[in-house]
Amino acid sequence: MQMDVEALDGERARVVLAGRMDVAGTAAVDAALTELSETRQALLIDLARVDFISSIGLRTLLLAAKRLGRRGGRVVLLHPAKDVEKVLWVSGIAELMPIHHDADAALAAVLA
Amino acid sequence: MQMDVEALDGERARVVLAGRMDVAGTAAVDAALTELSETRQALLIDLARVDFISSIGLRTLLLAAKRLGRRGGRVVLLHPAKDVEKVLWVSGIAELMPIHHDADAALAAVLA
Amino acid sequence: MPSAAPPTARLALRNDPSEMARLAAWLDTIERDWALPPGPAHALRLCLDEAVVNVLTHGFRPGQPQAVEITLLRQPVLTAIVVDDGAPFDPTACALPPRPHTLEEAPAGGMGLRLLRHYATRLTHSRPDGRNRLEMEFMPDGEAPG
Amino acid sequence: MPSAAPPTARLALRNDPSEMARLAAWLDTIERDWALPPGPAHALRLCLDEAVVNVLTHGFRPGQPQAVEITLLRQPVLTAIVVDDGAPFDPTACALPPRPHTLEEAPAGGMGLRLLRHYATRLTHSRPDGRNRLEMEFMPDGEAPG
Numbered sequence: 019m020q021m022d023v024e025a026l027d028g029e030r031a032r033v034v035l036a037g038r039m040d041v042a043g044t045a046a047v048d049a050a051l052t053e054l055s056e057t058r059q060a061l062l063i064d065l066a067r068v069d070f071i072s073s074i075g076l077r078t079l080l081l082a083a084k085r086l087g088r089r090g091g092r093v094v095l096l097h098p099a100k101d102v103e104k105v106l107w108v109s110g111i112a113e114l115m116p117i118h119h120d121a122d123a124a125l126a127a128v129l130a
Numbered sequence: 131m132q133m134d135v136e137a138l139d140g141e142r143a144r145v146v147l148a149g150r151m152d153v154a155g156t157a158a159v160d161a162a163l164t165e166l167s168e169t170r171q172a173l174l175i176d177l178a179r180v181d182f183i184s185s186i187g188l189r190t191l192l193l194a195a196k197r198l199g200r201r202g203g204r205v206v207l208l209h210p211a212k213d214v215e216k217v218l219w220v221s222g223i224a225e226l227m228p229i230h231h232d233a234d235a236a237l238a239a240v241l242a
Numbered sequence: 243m244p245s246a247a248p249p250t251a252r253l254a255l256r257n258d259p260s261e262m263a264r265l266a267a268w269l270d271t272i273e274r275d276w277a278l279p280p281g282p283a284h285a286l287r288l289c290l291d292e293a294v295v296n297v298l299t300h301g302f303r304p305g306q307p308q309a310v311e312i313t314l315l316r317q318p319v320l321t322a323i324v325v326d327d328g329a330p331f332d333p334t335a336c337a338l339p340p341r342p343h344t345l346e347e348a349p350a351g352g353m354g355l356r357l358l359r360h361y362a363t364r365l366t367h368s369r370p371d372g373r374n375r376l377e378m379e380f381m382p383d384g385e386a387p388g
Numbered sequence: 389m390p391s392a393a394p395p396t397a398r399l400a401l402r403n404d405p406s407e408m409a410r411l412a413a414w415l416d417t418i419e420r421d422w423a424l425p426p427g428p429a430h431a432l433r434l435c436l437d438e439a440v441v442n443v444l445t446h447g448f449r450p451g452q453p454q455a456v457e458i459t460l461l462r463q464p465v466l467t468a469i470v471v472d473d474g475a476p477f478d479p480t481a482c483a484l485p486p487r488p489h490t491l492e493e494a495p496a497g498g499m500g501l502r503l504l505r506h507y508a509t510r511l512t513h514s515r516p517d518g519r520n521r522l523e524m525e526f527m528p529d530g531e532a533p534g
């Protein structure tokens with residue numbers, strides 16, 4: 019998996035993930051995402067190039083959102099592919115954090 | 131259930147549904163939706179005020195989309211509530227027709 | 243006792259499609275009187291709509307004097323028990339159809355059992371006295387193991 | 389015969405988290421060689437990731453020389469059979485946790501079994517020779533009953 023981080027301002031960042039968020043792939047980004055969720059106030063996570071997610075990847079997203087939520091922050095997800103979005107809904111994760119398909123709307127949600 | 135129809139042009143219409151798309155409620159709109167799917171080329175179905183959907187309602191949406199699809203047309207869904215969107219994903223319907231949360235994007239999709 | 247609401251409710255439906263509206267209205271009353279939280283209330287309504295319409299549509303023979311009886315228990319966990327004298331059928335046992343990937347392939351059905359199995363936190367079927375007995379549990383949020 | 393691809397594939401994994409990468413790479417090869425359609429290929433990868441990580445994490449004891457064996461059959465329907473000598477566990481039998489409705493309540497787990505049950509079109513567990521045998525079917529789109 020690959021992960022790019024771009025600051026939106028001092029407290030918020032856009033995270034672009036690429037690859038498979040399976041057990042093998044998620045291990046490569048888990049620590050970095052955890053750190054971001056401890057040091058930023060809001061994360062816009064772009065999933066467009068994530069071509070697979072299983073519960074280990076969901077867990078990483080959920081833990082980041084829980085950590086940020088405790089400090090009044092948030093995680094916003096941006097354009098997951100169909101297969102990935104379906105897994106977000108079936109697992110229940112989609113009910114716990116916003117999913118956007120429009121980059122401007124996602125940016126507004128993370129900056130709100 | 132309530133249903134309002136507004137022509138977008140001669141071939142396309144916006145359908146605003148309200149109420150519960152359960153067995154009892156769907157019966158009230160099924161015939162009208164079927165007719166629209168036979169006489170129009172594309173339908174934008176606004177689900178914002180649908181507060182519940184079960185498989186009977188999914189079936190009505192699916193049959194409308196299948197009928198339109200055979201003639202090269204389409205159904206586009208607009209801002210379902212969380213509970214309703216989850217049912218669309220768990221059932222598999224969400225993979226078969228576009229779901230938008232932005233009215234402009236939905237309109238563009240139905241006019242495309 | 244925090245509430246005087248009755249811990250049990252019961253509804254009997256006849257073999258007639260119009261009975262589905264009575265089910266919906268009855269659930270409105272229960273939801274309000276029992277002050278059900280939104281998650282379990284939604285799952286309960288969904289699973290009863292699916293299970294009962296299946297009995298009326300697939301389990302009963304048209305015109306026969308058959309009946310579905312629904313019992314709701316509020317404690318220890320919100321539970322619906324659906325008993326019917328229709329054809330023997332275990333919705334927990336059969337294979338689900340695959341998820342279609344295109345509109346053309348999509349069959350116009352087969353979604354009910356998938357929803358039932360997803361939304362009930364526990365689903366068990368038995369056949370006491372030659373009837374179907376479907377027991378569905380709807381755990382309140384956050385009280386889960388795991 | 390339309391294809392010369394072998395109808396069966398087998399992979400044995402040791403009791404070591406690093407084996408999950410080997411599973412992923414093996415599935416890449418199978419997907420290509422067997423020309424699996426996207427729907428079943430996705431469901432297969434998802435269910436194997438869930439089932440195998442569960443055996444490694446929950447079924448095995450750390451450091452013990454235990455093994456998971458995966459067999460894939462292409463015909464008559466894409467099927468994965470996972471056999472392990474870990475703790476007895478039937479993922480088709482236990483109750484699923486409820487869906488959480490807020491972030492605070494959400495447990496950081498318990499999603500694997502829900503996904504497994506949703507994405508496998510058939511799921512059966514047995515215990516031949518004192519091992520777990522999980523058989524998962526992934527029907528191709530549109531070949532469903534109903």
Ligand SMILES: Nc1ncnc2c1ncn2[C@@H]1O[C@H](COP(=O)(O)OP(=O)(O)O)[C@@H](O)[C@H]1O
Nearest residue numbers: 296297300301329331351352353354355356534
């Ligand atoms: N109570 C029942 N009695 C007999 N058969 C049933 C019953 N419920 C479901 N079935 C069978 O299972 C199939 C799948 O049910 P379901 O997923 O609800 O989809 P649908 O009702 O749209 O076909 C039905 O078509 C029917 O053959």
Ligand SMILES: Nc1ncnc2c1ncn2[C@@H]1O[C@H](COP(=O)(O)OP(=O)(O)O)[C@@H](O)[C@H]1O
Nearest residue numbers: 388442443446447475477497498499500501502
């Ligand atoms: N192979 C297994 N052996 C023993 N226990 C298991 C196994 N698979 C799952 N479990 C149990 O079922 C629970 C739920 O599993 P799952 O839904 O995959 O979530 P998670 O692994 O994140 O806890 C696990 O926490 C564990 O207690």
